[in-house]
Amino acid sequence: MNVLVTGGAGFIGSNFIQYYLSQHPEDVVVNLDALTYAGNINNLKDIEHLSNYHFVKGSITDDTLVNQLFAQYQFEYVVNFAAESHVDRSIVNPHLFVETNVLGTSTLLNAALKHRATLKKYLQISTDEVYGSLGQTGFFTENTPLDPRSPYSASKAGADMLVKAYYETFDLPVNITRCSNNYGPYHFPEKLIPFLISRVVDGLTLPIYGDGENIRDWLHVLDHCRAIDLVLQQGEIGEVYNVGGHNERTNNQIAHKIIDLMDYHPSKIEYVQDRLGHDRRYAIDPTKLETELGFKPLYTFDQGIKETVEWYLNNEDWWRPLQERAQLKRVEENK
Ligand SMILES: NC(=O)c1ccc[n+]([C@@H]2O[C@H](COP(=O)([O-])OP(=O)(O)OC[C@H]3O[C@@H](n4cnc5c(N)ncnc54)[C@H](O)[C@@H]3O)[C@@H](O)[C@H]2O)c1
Numbered sequence: 001m002n003v004l005v006t007g008g009a010g011f012i013g014s015n016f017i018q019y020y021l022s023q024h025p026e027d028v029v030v031n032l033d034a035l036t037y038a039g040n041i042n043n044l045k046d047i048e049h050l051s052n053y054h055f056v057k058g059s060i061t062d063d064t065l066v067n068q069l070f071a072q073y074q075f076e077y078v079v080n081f082a083a084e085s086h087v088d089r090s091i092v093n094p095h096l097f098v099e100t101n102v103l104g105t106s107t108l109l110n111a112a113l114k115h116r117a118t119l120k121k122y123l124q125i126s127t128d129e130v131y132g133s134l135g136q137t138g139f140f141t142e143n144t145p146l147d148p149r150s151p152y153s154a155s156k157a158g159a160d161m162l163v164k165a166y167y168e169t170f171d172l173p174v175n176i177t178r179c180s181n182n183y184g185p186y187h188f189p190e191k192l193i194p195f196l197i198s199r200v201v202d203g204l205t206l207p208i209y210g211d212g213e214n215i216r217d218w219l220h221v222l223d224h225c226r227a228i229d230l231v232l233q234q235g236e237i238g239e240v241y242n243v244g245g246h247n248e249r250t251n252n253q254i255a256h257k258i259i260d261l262m263d264y265h266p267s268k269i270e271y272v273q274d275r276l277g278h279d280r281r282y283a284i285d286p287t288k289l290e291t292e293l294g295f296k297p298l299y300t301f302d303q304g305i306k307e308t309v310e311w312y313l314n315n316e317d318w319w320r321p322l323q324e325r326a327q328l329k330r331v332e333e334n335k
Helices: 010-025 062-075 087-092 094-114 152-170 192-201 221-234 251-261 287-293 301-314 318-326
Strands: 002-006 028-033 053-058 077-080 121-126 173-177 181-183 206-209 215-220 240-242 246-250 267-274
Touching: 002 010, 002 062, 010 028, 010 215, 010 221, 028 062, 062 094, 087 094, 087 152, 087 192, 094 121, 094 152, 121 152, 121 221, 152 173, 152 206, 152 301, 173 221, 173 251, 181 221, 181 301, 192 206, 192 301, 192 318, 206 251, 215 221, 215 301, 221 240, 221 287, 246 251, 251 267, 251 301, 301 318
Parallel strands: 002 028, 002 077, 028 053, 077 121, 121 173, 173 240, 181 215, 206 267
Antiparallel strands: 215 246
16 A cells, blocks of 8 residues: 555654554555644654655645655555644634645645545544534534634634545545544644643743633544554545544643652642633544444553653653744643
């Protein structure tokens, strides 16, 4: 199989490529990534020597380049991770999110359609954020109406709608996965968990938005990668699959867990002005993935967060330069 992975130098994409090649060593993976501030080619240094792994620096919005790659490799699988992914940045520059997330997806879909002879599956990596915000009860199912509330989630929802349209109109073989918050190694240090870990390392306060009672549903990134591979291989064409691990936590609980693991002081938590339009709660119902494809996460949160803290402590040379690149000035949350 020839597989196009876009955004493969980011957090989830780089974990996915390493996981995928370990499971399918006979396949060829082409990683198309624009290397924005969030892309880091060092994430893949353990596999860059492999003859069946190729990195191409470029944008998913570059129609010529994308079509060249499709013509050259005749891809069987396309997995689109490439995105602007940070909610706070989407509040500052919404247009960039439309360009990358909507127009970029449109470019990939057009190329996939043109080169559909070999294509077995186009998989769009989406997010639970397209469903909007929940109250204290209820869960997002695949039938929950899309109700995005930030420019980030609106652009991801727009991309999902295009993918659905290419299935309905052109019969393009597609799937969409919508996952909850990921955590684990190679997570950019502007995101909540690595951000808090790095602040503890530096002996700083731990800024938390609002009252800290916003709830996210956390899944280890390698469990997400397993779910993506499962959907790629076995997902029914045209279907959407929610991905989650029944693991809701408030931001306060996340902060206290890191404080406990790193032997820090709870008094260091500092509540700061809330994010604009801050979604209160996300919670995924992954029943369809579990019952139809047999998905079960391997990580417990306690084990996953412990290993993640250890990874950041052992890999300061990875995240320290990224802090400067991102000009981190304030608490950044989530995805
Ligand atoms: N992080 C999460 O918790 C989470 C949860 C659910 C879904 N998702 C989705 O998963 C995908 C990956 O998320 P992530 O956290 O790894 O993001 P990330 O920001 O870490 O990585 C995004 C990658 O895309 C690349 N990229 C950006 N614009 C590009 C373009 N125009 N062309 C090619 N490459 C480009 C960046 O260089 C980077 O390597 C996103 O689509 C996101 O919406 C993320």
